[in-house]
Amino acid sequence: MKFHATPLDGAYVIEPEPRGDERGWFQRVFCEREMTDAGLEGRFVQVNNSFNAEAGTLRGLHYQLPPSPEVKIVRCLSGALWDCIIDLRPNSATYLGWHAVELTGENRLAFYVPRGFAHGFVTLRPNTEALYLASEFYDPNSERGVRWNDPKFGIAWPVEGAIISEKDAKWPDFDEDFHGVERLRGV
Amino acid sequence: MKFHATPLDGAYVIEPEPRGDERGWFQRVFCEREMTDAGLEGRFVQVNNSFNAEAGTLRGLHYQLPPSPEVKIVRCLSGALWDCIIDLRPNSATYLGWHAVELTGENRLAFYVPRGFAHGFVTLRPNTEALYLASEFYDPNSERGVRWNDPKFGIAWPVEGAIISEKDAKWPDFDEDFHGVERLRGV
Numbered sequence: 001m002k003f004h005a006t007p008l009d010g011a012y013v014i015e016p017e018p019r020g021d022e023r024g025w026f027q028r029v030f031c032e033r034e035m036t037d038a039g040l041e042g043r044f045v046q047v048n049n050s051f052n053a054e055a056g057t058l059r060g061l062h063y064q065l066p067p068s069p070e071v072k073i074v075r076c077l078s079g080a081l082w083d084c085i086i087d088l089r090p091n092s093a094t095y096l097g098w099h100a101v102e103l104t105g106e107n108r109l110a111f112y113v114p115r116g117f118a119h120g121f122v123t124l125r126p127n128t129e130a131l132y133l134a135s136e137f138y139d140p141n142s143e144r145g146v147r148w149n150d151p152k153f154g155i156a157w158p159v160e161g162a163i164i165s166e167k168d169a170k171w172p173d174f175d176e177d178f179h180g181v182e183r184l185r186g187v
Numbered sequence: 188m189k190f191h192a193t194p195l196d197g198a199y200v201i202e203p204e205p206r207g208d209e210r211g212w213f214q215r216v217f218c219e220r221e222m223t224d225a226g227l228e229g230r231f232v233q234v235n236n237s238f239n240a241e242a243g244t245l246r247g248l249h250y251q252l253p254p255s256p257e258v259k260i261v262r263c264l265s266g267a268l269w270d271c272i273i274d275l276r277p278n279s280a281t282y283l284g285w286h287a288v289e290l291t292g293e294n295r296l297a298f299y300v301p302r303g304f305a306h307g308f309v310t311l312r313p314n315t316e317a318l319y320l321a322s323e324f325y326d327p328n329s330e331r332g333v334r335w336n337d338p339k340f341g342i343a344w345p346v347e348g349a350i351i352s353e354k355d356a357k358w359p360d361f362d363e364d365f366h367g368v369e370r371l372r373g374v
Contacts, residue, residue, distance in 0.1 A: 016236070022352050023237075023244045030234035033324060043230075047217035049203070050210075057210045077264055131318075133234075137220060165209050 001028065003038050003112070008087050008099045010114040012040070014073065018108075029075065029110065030133065040112060041071040044133040052079070052123045052130070058162035059130075060120015061086060061146045065180045069115040069187050070136035076103035079128025081121040082158050086146060089116035090185045098155050103130075116187040118146045120168075122157055144179055145171035188215065190225050190299075195274050195286045197301040199227070201260065205295075216262065216297065217320065227299060228258040231320040239266070239310045239317070245349040246317075247307015248273060248333040252367045256302040256374050257323035263290035266315025268308040269345050273333060276303035277372045285342050290317075303374035305333045307355075309344055331366055332358035 004013040018027040028034075032042035050059065061084065064070050074083055084100040101111050102124070113119045121130065145168060148155065152174040172178055191200040205214040215221075219229035237246065248271065251257050261270055271287040288298050289311070300306045308317065332355060335342065339361040359365055 018238075023241075023246065023350055024239040026235065026237045028233060029236045029318075031324070032232040042232075045219040045229075046215060048213065049216045050213045051205075052211040054210075059210065131216075137218070163210055 001031065001034055006099050008085065008094045008097055009092055011085060011099065011117065012112040013101055014110040014112055016108050030073065041135050044073070044135050045137055046134045048132050048134065050130045052128045053126060054163050055123050055126050056159045056161050056163055057128070058120065058122045058148055058164045058168065060084070060168065061118035061148065062120065063088060063116070063118045063144055064136060064139055064142040065144060065183050066142070066187065068136045068139040068142040069184065070134045071115055072113040072119055072132050072134050073110050074103065074113065074119065074121070074130060074132040075110045076105055077129040077131050078105040079126065080104040080124035081128060081130055082124055083111050083121040084155055085111070085113050086118040086153055087116070088118055088179065088181045088184055089187055090181050096153065098153055116184040120148060122159055122162060124159065146174060146179070147171040150174050188218065188221055193286050193288070195272065195281050195284055196279055198272060198286065198304065199299040200288055201297040201299055203295050217260070228322050231260070231322050232324055233321045235319050235321065237317045239315045240313060241350050242310050242313050243346045243348050243350055245307065245309040245335055245351045245355065247271070247355065248305035248335065249307065250275060250303070250305040250331055251323060251326055251329040252331055253329070253370050253374065255323045255326040255329040256371065257321045258302055259300040259306055259319050259321050260297050261290065261300065261306065261308070261317060261319040262297040263292055264316040264318050265292040266313065267291040267311035268315060268317055269311055270298045270308040271342055272298070272300050273305040273340055274303070275305055275366065275368045275371055276374055277368050283340065285340055303371040307335060309346055309349060311346065333361060333366070334358040337361050
């Protein structure tokens with residue numbers, strides 16, 4: 001696996017290195033040792049999978065506050081995702097900055113999302129499937145969200161007419177108290 | 188996730204429990220806590236991915252001896268696998284028994300393969316992709332294989348004309364010494 005830096009400190013794009021053989025190809029998409037050797041999180045406790053029928057389906061942006069801030073590794077199994085993160089660590093040089101990566105069933109890239117980042121995606125094609133690893137258990141009490149079109153961030157989503165859950169459509173405008181970002185200072 | 192027992196002691200079929208929503212569905216496909224609550228392995232250190240262009244492609248059957256005997260959780264992301272395991276634990280009531288499960292992109296089942304089992308599959312359709320978690324690092328010194336058509340086991344593969352690597356085609360006839368099964372007695 002190759003780790004490519006992004007404009008946001010601590011966030012990486014992970015590129016697999018498939019080896020062709022008589023039968024097709026084989027690739028390692030996660031290795032605890034390679035992760036920790038690169039200074040990244042190596043232990044993941046949950047793997048989640050979502051299927052999205054329509055292009056323009058939006059999930060996010062989500063994160064967990066301490067005591068459950070999580071690292072995520074997000075991949076696209078089929079179709080295409082525009083995968084977006086926001087740095088919510090108050091002591092980060094890129095605090096409140098966002099960055100997006102296109103993850104597709106063909107490019108096989110993964111997005112390594114550090115603790116203290118909100119994460120979401122919009123699907124660019126119908127029948128898009130996402131798979132992601134999380135380093136902490138889902139904890140509804142620690143869960144927070146940022147609304148996709150919050151003017152505070154001005155994320156340049158590439159598609160309109162998002163199909164979105166009521167919960168995700170209604171996250172309040174960014175507010176440091178509701179969003180608890182002070183708790184992410186040391187994360 | 189639901190855990191279904193199989194005829195081989197300690198091997199399970201894992202069935203996800205998708206929840207539909209406005210956008211498609213969401214499902215958890217791995218949870219360390221659910222695994223350990225069920226008495227199963229909860230820590231996995233590598234995730235591997237293979238693509239197989241043709242129906243009738245066979246990979247396996249592989250296992251690792253101590254000190255690296257591994258649990259695997261195998262899923263099919265697209266296409267269809269006939270996924271087969273052999274119990275190589277000398278102290279097991281089902282020693283040398285085999286069992287197979289059809290894993291497809293539609294049924295979303297996973298096969299939990301305990302330590303001390305050889306594992307392999309044949310693809311039932313073209314363009315079949317497999318994803319599997321392993322509880323130990325790949326260790327070439329500990330790796331062993333059983334030949335798919337070894338008469339000792341008489342596995343009833345559902346398709347003929349297997350496309351197979353030279354390495355997998357040449358594993359020797361089952362022999363307790365070469366295969367090191369005594370080392371799997373306590374596994």
